[in-house]
Structures are given as C-alpha cells and as structure tokens.
Amino acid sequence: MTAVLQHPGYEEERMQRVAGQLPGREVQAGMLLSLMGQPQHYSYPSIFIYGHRASGKSHVMHVLLKELELPHATVSCVECVSVTLLFEQVLLSFFGCDAASLLPCSPSLSDFVRIYRQQCSQTPAKETRYIVMDKAELLRDADTNLLPALLRLQELVEDNVTVILLSEIVWDNFRPNTGCFEPLLLNFPDYSKGELQQILSQDRHPSYSAEFYSSYINILLGVFYSVCRDLRELRRLAALNFSKFCEPLAEGKVKETDTHKLWKNIEPHLKKAMQTVYLREVSSLQWEQMQQMEEKEAGALRGVDTHSAVALDDFLRIAAYLASYNPARTDKRFFLKHHGKIRKTNFLKKNEKTSNHLLGPKPFPLDRLLAIFYSVVDSRVAPTASIFSQISSLVTLQLLTQVSHNDQLNAPKYKCAVSMDFICAISRTVNFDIVKYLYDFL
Amino acid sequence: MSKRKVKNDHMPVGECITQVQKILRERLCHQQLPQKLVGVEAQHKHLLELLKRTAIHGESNSVLIVGPRGAGKTMLLKCVLRDLLEEKEVQKNLLQVYLNGLLQTDDRIALKEITRQLHLENVVGDRVFGSFAENLAFLLDALKKGDRSSSCPVLFILDEFDLFAHHKNQTLLYNLFDVSQSAQAPIAVVGLTCRLDVLELLEKRVKSRFSHRQIHLLSSLTFSQYLDQVQAQLSLAHDFPDTKFAEDWNAGIKTLCEDKSVEEVLQKHFNSSKDFRSKHMLLMLCLSRVSVANPAIKPADVLEASRLCLADAKANMLHGLSILELCLIIAMKHLNDIYEGEPFNLQMVHNEFKKFLQRKSNSMYNYDQPVVMKAFEHLQQLELIRPVDGSLAKTQREYQLMRLMLDHSQIMESLQKYPQCPTDVKQWAMSAFG
Numbered sequence: 098m099t100a101v102l103q104h105p106g107y108e109e110e111r112m113q114r115v116a117g118q119l120p121g122r123e124v125q126a127g128m129l130l131s132l133m134g135q136p137q138h139y140s141y142p143s144i145f146i147y148g149h150r151a152s153g154k155s156h157v158m159h160v161l162l163k164e165l166e167l168p169h170a171t172v173s174c175v176e177c178v179s180v181t182l183l184f185e186q187v188l189l190s191f192f193g194c195d196a197a198s199l200l201p202c203s204p205s206l207s208d209f210v211r212i213y214r215q216q217c218s219q220t221p222a223k224e225t226r227y228i229v230m231d232k233a234e235l236l237r238d239a240d241t242n243l244l245p246a247l248l249r250l251q252e253l254v255e256d257n258v259t260v261i262l263l264s265e266i267v268w269d270n271f272r273p274n275t276g277c278f279e280p281l282l283l284n285f286p287d288y289s290k291g292e293l294q295q296i297l298s299q300d301r302h303p304s305y306s307a308e309f310y311s312s313y314i315n316i317l318l319g320v321f322y323s324v325c326r327d328l329r330e331l332r333r334l335a336a337l338n339f340s341k342f343c344e345p346l347a348e349g350k351v352k353e354t355d356t357h358k359l360w361k362n363i364e365p366h367l368k369k370a371m372q373t374v375y376l377r378e379v380s381s382l383q384w385e386q387m388q389q390m391e392e393k394e395a396g397a398l399r400g401v402d403t404h405s406a407v408a409l410d411d412f413l414r415i416a417a418y419l420a421s422y423n424p425a426r427t428d429k430r431f432f433l434k435h436h437g438k439i440r441k442t443n444f445l446k447k448n449e450k451t452s453n454h455l456l457g458p459k460p461f462p463l464d465r466l467l468a469i470f471y472s473v474v475d476s477r478v479a480p481t482a483s484i485f486s487q488i489s490s491l492v493t494l495q496l497l498t499q500v501s502h503n504d505q506l507n508a509p510k511y512k513c514a515v516s517m518d519f520i521c522a523i524s525r526t527v528n529f530d531i532v533k534y535l536y537d538f539l
Numbered sequence: 540m541s542k543r544k545v546k547n548d549h550m551p552v553g554e555c556i557t558q559v560q561k562i563l564r565e566r567l568c569h570q571q572l573p574q575k576l577v578g579v580e581a582q583h584k585h586l587l588e589l590l591k592r593t594a595i596h597g598e599s600n601s602v603l604i605v606g607p608r609g610a611g612k613t614m615l616l617k618c619v620l621r622d623l624l625e626e627k628e629v630q631k632n633l634l635q636v637y638l639n640g641l642l643q644t645d646d647r648i649a650l651k652e653i654t655r656q657l658h659l660e661n662v663v664g665d666r667v668f669g670s671f672a673e674n675l676a677f678l679l680d681a682l683k684k685g686d687r688s689s690s691c692p693v694l695f696i697l698d699e700f701d702l703f704a705h706h707k708n709q710t711l712l713y714n715l716f717d718v719s720q721s722a723q724a725p726i727a728v729v730g731l732t733c734r735l736d737v738l739e740l741l742e743k744r745v746k747s748r749f750s751h752r753q754i755h756l757l758s759s760l761t762f763s764q765y766l767d768q769v770q771a772q773l774s775l776a777h778d779f780p781d782t783k784f785a786e787d788w789n790a791g792i793k794t795l796c797e798d799k800s801v802e803e804v805l806q807k808h809f810n811s812s813k814d815f816r817s818k819h820m821l822l823m824l825c826l827s828r829v830s831v832a833n834p835a836i837k838p839a840d841v842l843e844a845s846r847l848c849l850a851d852a853k854a855n856m857l858h859g860l861s862i863l864e865l866c867l868i869i870a871m872k873h874l875n876d877i878y879e880g881e882p883f884n885l886q887m888v889h890n891e892f893k894k895f896l897q898r899k900s901n902s903m904y905n906y907d908q909p910v911v912m913k914a915f916e917h918l919q920q921l922e923l924i925r926p927v928d929g930s931l932a933k934t935q936r937e938y939q940l941m942r943l944m945l946d947h948s949q950i951m952e953s954l955q956k957y958p959q960c961p962t963d964v965k966q967w968a969m970s971a972f973g
C-alpha cells in the first residue's frame with residue numbers, strides 16, 4: 098500500500114500517514130501526486146477530477162494538501178454564491194487578509210487577476226499553489242468567462258498555480274461553445290464493494306468487536322449495495338440501524354458470533370429502511386418538494402366530506418383528471434348522453450401505441466374542463482358561481498397547474514397534477530366510478 | 540572550477556530525475572520559451588518586421604494572429620517580443636499593454652487597465668472625459684516625450700480578441716484601430732484569436748479601420764514532423780549538468796519514438812489533433828510516470844498515458860451506477876430503439892423495466908416507485924439524461940420528457956466492464972426488443 102505512495106520531496110513517514118487515511122484511493126492519490134510533482138516544480142495548469150458523489154474527491158484533495166502542507170485555497174462553489182467570495186477566499190489563503198481587502202466592491206475578474214499579480218510579484222510562489230474548486234459544475238452557472246479564466250489562470254497571473262476542479266459531471270458537459278484551455282482529466286472510480294466494506298468497517302463501535310461490526314456492514318451492503326453506492330449515505334444508514342442490529346445481543350438472545358440469527362433479525366428492518374430512511378431523510382431537494390406535494394394531497398384527502406361545496410370541488414378535480422388523460426375527441430362518447438351509435442371500434446385508434454397514463458397529463462382549455470365538469474356533476478350537486486374561484490384555489494394548491502401564462506392572448510390551459518390513486522379515492526367518496534370514464538381503461 | 544569539470548560531474552539518479560522533471564515540466568506545463576521556434580519561421584519573421592516598424596520607426600499598425608487553440612499564438616508573440624526587445628533602443632522606448640477578452644469584459648474596465656499599465660493613473664487623476672476617444676487621446680498624448688516631437692510607441696496586445704467584439708458598440712476596437720490609422724501616436728494593435736471568422740464579427744466602421752493583416756497558424760504538420768517534435772520536446776539540452784545521464788536519456792527518447800507501438804499511439808493522437816496543447820497533455824502524463832524507480836519513459840508509459848487521455852468519461856461514470864440505475868439506462872436504450880429516439884418519461888421507463896421483471900421469476904429488482912424515482916433523479920443529476928426543453932416546472936416529475944445522453948456503444952461497452960453484472964440484465968440489454 099505504501100509502495101504506491103512514495104514521492105521525492107516528501108518524507109516517508111508523512112506519506113505513510115497520508116496512505117493510512119486514504120483506503121481504496123491509493124492509486125488515485127499516487128496518480129495525483131505524480132502529476133503534482135515536487136512542490137517547487139510546475140504542475141499542469143488545470144486538472145479536472147470527476148467521479149460519483151462520495152468517491153473521495155474532496156477527501157483525497159483535503160488529506161493530500163493538508164498533510165503535505167502545500168499552499169492551497171479550497172473553494173466550495175456551493176458556498177461561494179458570488180465571485181467576490183471566491184476571489185476573497187483565494188487571495189486570503191495565499192496572501193493574507195490584507196490582500197483580500199484590496200478587492201473593490203463587486204470586483205471583476207480583471208481586478209482579481211491584477212491584485213493576484215501584484216501580490217505574487219511581492220511574494221512569488223516557492224511551491225506550487227493549488228486552488229481546489231469543489232462542486233465545480235456550479236461554475237457553469239456563473240459568469241461565462243469565469244471557468245475559462247480559471248482553467249488558464251497560470252498563464253493569466255504568471256504564477257506557479259494549479260487549479261483543480263472537482264465534479265460529478267463529465268467534462269464534456271462543461272466545455273463552452275467556443276472552446277477553452279483543456280484541463281487534464283482524472284477519474285475517481287466508484288468504490289468496490291470490498292473497499293466500501295473496508296472503509297465503513299473503520300467506524301466500528303468501541304464496545305463491540307471489529308468482526309462484529311464488520312459482519313454488520315457486510316449485511317448492510319448486501320441489502321443496499323444494489324440501489325446505493327454512495328459512501329456517505331451508507332455510512333448514515335449504518336449508524337442509524339446499528340442499535341437495532343445489537344438489540345438481540347442486548348436482550349441476551351444471541352451471541353456476537355451467531356451471524357445468521359443476527360441477519361434474520363436485521364434484514365426485514367433494513368428492507369423497510371430502504372423505503373423510509375433511505376428515501377426520505379437523505380433525499381434530494383426535488384424529492385423533498387414531491388414530499389410536500391404529497392402531504393398537501395393527503396391533507397386534502399383527509400378533509401373530504403360529502404358537503405356539497407366540497408363535493409363540487411371534488412368533481413372539479415375529477416373533471417380535470419379526465420380532461421388531462423382522455424383524448425379530447427373521445428369526450429363525446431363519454432359525456433354526451435345520446436351519442437347515438439358510435440361504435441367503440443370506430444374511435445379506438447388501434448395504432449395508438451402508448452397509453453395516456455404513460456405519457457402523463459395533457460393540457461386542456463378551461464371550456465373543456467367546464468363541459469366535462471357539468472356533465473359529470475349532472476344533477477348530483479347544484480353548480481354555483483364560485484366555480485372559478487375554486488379553479489384558482491386548485492391552482493394555488495398545485496393540484497392543477499396552469500400551463501400557458503395568464504397574460505397570453507389565448508385562453509389559459511391547465512393540467513391535472515394529482516395521481517391516479519388520489520383521484521380514485523376522491524371518486525369513491527362522491528360515488529363516481531371514474532374508471533368507466535377513462536379511455537385507457539376501456 | 541572549470542566549466543568542463545562541472546559538466547562531467549556525476550549526479551545521483553534522484554537528482555537527475557529531479558532536474559528532468561523540472562526542465563520538462565517548464566516546457567510542458569509552463570509555456571517556457573524555446574531557444575528558437577520551429578515550424579513557424581515565416582510567421583515569426585513577418586510579425587517581427589511589423590512590430591519593428593512600430594517600435595523603431597514609429598509607424599502604426601494592426602495585425603491579427605489567427606489559429607486554433609493551443610496552436611502557439613501566444614508563444615509566437617512572446618518569442619517575437621523577446622527578440623524585439625534585444626535591441627536597446629526598443630527596450631528603452633516601447634510600452635506594452637496586455638488586455639485579455641476574458642478579463643476586460645467591457646470597455647470601461649479595459650480603459651482602466653490601459654491607464655494602469657501605462658502608469659498614468661496619477662496623470663489622469665479625477666479628470667472626467669466626455670468620450671472614450673477623448674480619454675484614449677489624452678492617455679496617448681501624455682506619453683509624448685519632453686520635446687513633444689515624438690511619442691513612445693505603444694503595443695496593444697488583445698488576447699481572445701474576438702471577445703472584444705462583443706463589447707458595446709465595439710468602442711475600444713474602433714478607437715484603437717482609428718488611432719492606428721491616423722498619425723496621432725505610433726501604436727501597434729496585435730489581436731490573438733482562435734476564430735477564423737473573426738472579421739465577420741467586426742462592425743463595418745471598425746473593419747474598415749483595420750489593416751486586414753492576418754498571420755495564420757494553421758497546422759500543416761506531417762506525422763514525421765509531429766514525431767520529431769515529440770522527440771525534441773522530451774529531449775534534454777547540452778547544458779544538462781550530468782552529461783552522461785542526458786546522453787542516455789536522449790538515446791532512450793530516440794528509441795522510444797522509433798518503437799512501433801508508440802508510433803501507433805502517437806499516430807492516433809496526431810489524427811485527432813495536431814496542436815501543441817493536446818500533445819503536451821499526453822507527454823505530461825508520460826513524464827509524471829518517471830521516477831527513480833522508473834528512470835526513463837518506456838513504451839508502456841506512453842500506452843498508459845494514451846489510455847488515460849482517450850478514456851470515455853461517460854463510460855467511466857456508468858461503471859459506478861447502481862444495478863437499478865443501470866437497468867433504467869437499459870430500459871431507456873430499448874425505448875430509444877422502439878420509438879426511434881423520441882423522448883421518454885419515467886413512467887415509460889419504469890413500465891419497460893417492469894416488462895423485463897415480469898419475464899423473470901425472482902423479484903430481486905422489484906423496487907417501489909419512489910426508489911425508482913430516486914434512481915431516475917440521480918441519472919438526471921449526473922446529466923446522463925436531460926429534460927427536453929421547456930415546461931420544466933409545470934409537469935409532474937414522472938411525466939417529464941427526457942432524452943438519453945449516451946449512445947448505444949457506450950452502454951454496451953460499459954455493460955462489459957460493469958462489476959458483476961447479472962447475466963439476465965446483460966441478455967436483456969442485448970436483446971433486440973425490450
């Protein structure tokens with residue numbers, strides 16, 4: 098292991114300490130070190146490291162730069178919401194706070210490079226300086242010149258500086274239309290199951306043996322490895338479920354070595370965790386938004402009663418759902434009482450390959466919604482004048498989305514934004530057999 | 540100590556390697572100027588003569604250096620300037636202003652930078668100018684010598700020249716070219732750009748003031764010249780402290796460049812791009828493998844460096860997907876085949892995946908919709924799939940139309956490399972229909 102991490106310019110002891118902190122990343126660390134070269138030499142102007150989340154990109158950079166005491170500035174593009182913060186961070190790390198305070202308010206790239214050059218002519222780099230840009234994909238949303246300038250910063254500031262970009266997006270999706278300085282690409286592959294086992298086992302609980310914790314990790318990976326390889330999430334899951342794993346032990350039912358019994362106890366629990374913990378707590382922002390929407394739906398569902406005003410509202414949603422998922426040309430068949438002899442085969446277009454429920458809701462104009470609404474309400478509930486206000490409240494609740502904009506010339510269009518299960522539940526409460534009216538289920 | 544003695548000093552290998560790394564890294568990573576530029580002698584001569592006319596005879600001029608990225612535009616200009624500045628008189632008089640389209644993003648910033656580089660901040664003070672032209676004229680006037688009969692020649696270098704054409708009204712370009720045509724002050728405007736169509740970006744009044752002189756750096760390199768360059772760039776000069784080591788090293792490089800497998804690799808790189816930069820990247824990867832334990836570049840090092848350079852990044856990313864995510868990719872591939880590249884949504888993908896599951900007895904891949912949704916979102920976050928333009932926020936996530944950003948061969952190739960890929964998944968991927 099230590100054989101890989103040898104490098105002129107650094108003491109062996111130090112390299113060993115580095116290697117010890119990077120299980121499973123020896124090859125990548127060795128590769129990086131040889132690219133970086135000896136501290137006083139030049140390194141490639143920009144290096145782009147890509148790999149899945151939690152593949153140790155930030156970790157490896159952090160350990161290398163810290164342990165080897167190399168001059169560096171680490172910038173998280175998430176935290177640096179403005180370029181001012183980025184410039185400050187870099188100047189501060191390399192030249193101290195006096196340099197950072199030279200930046201004018203809302204500085205331009207030109208200001209940054211000017212001050213950098215000034216400062217480095219006073220204190221030229223004895224060793225390569227490194228700027229690490231974490232979550233570099235966000236640089237694409239910044240000023241268009243920022244990324245190309247960073248990539249060739251060495252040339253612009255005429256200093257021994259190397260910019261290292263970390264990202265989980267491939268470089269091809271970064272390259273500007275007119276091209277730029279091409280960085281050296283380096284991949285951090287995903288950890289293998291064995292490496293994950295090794296890294297996760299390091300977190301062992303002090304009051305249990307290493308083998309015991311390791312067998313727990315083995316079971317955990319057995320359940321989750323097929324859906325999730327993210328070290329950070331796995332670590333979280335391991336911490337959350339460990340006490341459950343130990344339960345039979347604490348109750349004195351099994352011994353530490355009885356792996357099979359322990360497995361039988363924990364497996365169903367972990368399976369459940371996949372649907373709850375894994376999905377909810379460690380979710381993306383989008384998932385959270387979806388959650389919120391589901392909660393609103395559930396809230397709305399709880400409030401269902403047969404009071405006519407509420408029922409009216411329900412029929413409106415049903416109508417919206419039908420309008421979204423049925424082709425407009427079938428309305429006649431479903432909603433005209435005396436539609437005469439239109440045979441089913443006539444209007445079932447057999448060449449329609451995909452069901453509308455696969456394609457998702459289609460937008461519809463207001464008048465179509467109202468037509469369907471009046472037809473399904475029939476005489477069950479007397480329509481009131483409040484119907485329009487109810488439509489707008491459905492839009493605010495996000496149960497209905499407005500597709501075209503208010504101020505457009507053509508009439509607004511809507512889409513139904515609720516799930517099939519939800520609309521079936523509503524239909525039941527108002528005694529409406531919705532499946533009979535859905536084209537897909539004919 | 541006699542010079543000869545130093546030269547014959549035998550250094551330990553470690554020290555030699557350190558020297559090799561230092562010297563070659565300055566070449567490959569730091570644009571160190573070579574003694575003499577090879578391959579662009581004509582361009583060098585042309586540019587040197589043009590600039591001499593401004594620097595020595597006080598004639599104004601303008602010229603564009605055009606060539607692809609990494610073709611050596613900056614290098615050419617720097618070498619010419621180095622040679623130009625060898626003349627004492629030039630060294631004393633010539634002023635240089637460096638502007639870069641990436642940095643000076645508008646004309647106000649550019650003017651500030653010009654003032655600063657000409658050291659005229661104090662002269663300008665709090666003065667307010669009516670127009671850009673007035674301001675520039677003031678600056679140039681301030682450079683006039685004591686007797687006011689002549690003025691210091693100023694060289695304006697505009698890197699990423701095409702970006703200046705996007706500035707409002709092209710004011711800077713207009714004024715610089717205007718001065719270069721009138722006899723106000725001796726200036727030379729040198730633009731560097733990678734855009735061959737750069738003249739089309741210029742407004743008519745700007746274009747008409749430009750001299751229309753262009754120096755092109757279009758590579759007409761043959762492969763044998765390319766090989767020579769590789770050898771030259773890796774070879775050590777005669778002044779290397781340990782003569783014996785340098786001789787051995789250079790002989791090693793020569794043998795390396797004659798190796799059949801190396802030649803094959805270099806041919807491949809030559810075919811994809813001929814510019815210096817991409818070659819430097821390859822050579823840098825080779826150099827980084829040189830150490831005391833491996834004190835020469837071997838064919839295997841070149842092969843490995845080339846493998847790294849040419850690696851398919853997306854295939855690398857596919858390697859790290861979960862089996863569920865991989866299955867979704869395969870389902871998308873089938874949808875792409877069936878619907879001839881029409882966009883798809885999660886529902887359709889999940890449906891396709893379910894069809895596969897139904898044909899199997901065991902249910903190890905039966906995940907709930909939210910788990911599948913999360914996997915789908917992850918693929919989107921990795922930009923392996925991308926939403927079709929428009930209607931982003933308006934559609935529910937599972938109906939959002941997407942496109943797959945991978946091609947057939949990338950998917951099939953990474954399936955081969957996928958760790959412990961189940962056979963049935965592989966077969967499913969290879970079957971012609973979902």
Ligand SMILES: Nc1ncnc2c1ncn2[C@@H]1O[C@H](COP(=O)(O)OP(=O)(O)O)[C@@H](O)[C@H]1O
Nearest residue numbers: 119120122150151152153154155156296328329
């Ligand atoms: N090889 C490793 N050994 C120990 N911990 C690691 C290792 N790789 C990553 N980690 C830990 O996993 C977490 C995620 O790693 P990180 O470096 O932030 O991933 P990335 O930057 O690739 O998304 C961090 O807390 C880090 O400390």
Ligand SMILES: Nc1ncnc2c1ncn2[C@@H]1O[C@H](COP(=O)(O)OP(=O)(O)O)[C@@H](O)[C@H]1O
Nearest residue numbers: 570571576577608609610611612613614815816
């Ligand atoms: N004639 C040449 N001989 C050897 N190396 C060169 C030559 N021209 C350029 N280079 C090298 O190629 C690299 C790219 O050159 P550069 O001048 O920066 O390109 P450009 O400005 O056109 O993008 C530099 O590292 C430089 O050292």
Ligand SMILES: [Mg+2]
Nearest residue numbers: 154155156231
């Ligand atoms: Mg990170």
Ligand SMILES: [Mg+2]
Nearest residue numbers: 612613614698
């Ligand atoms: Mg250049």
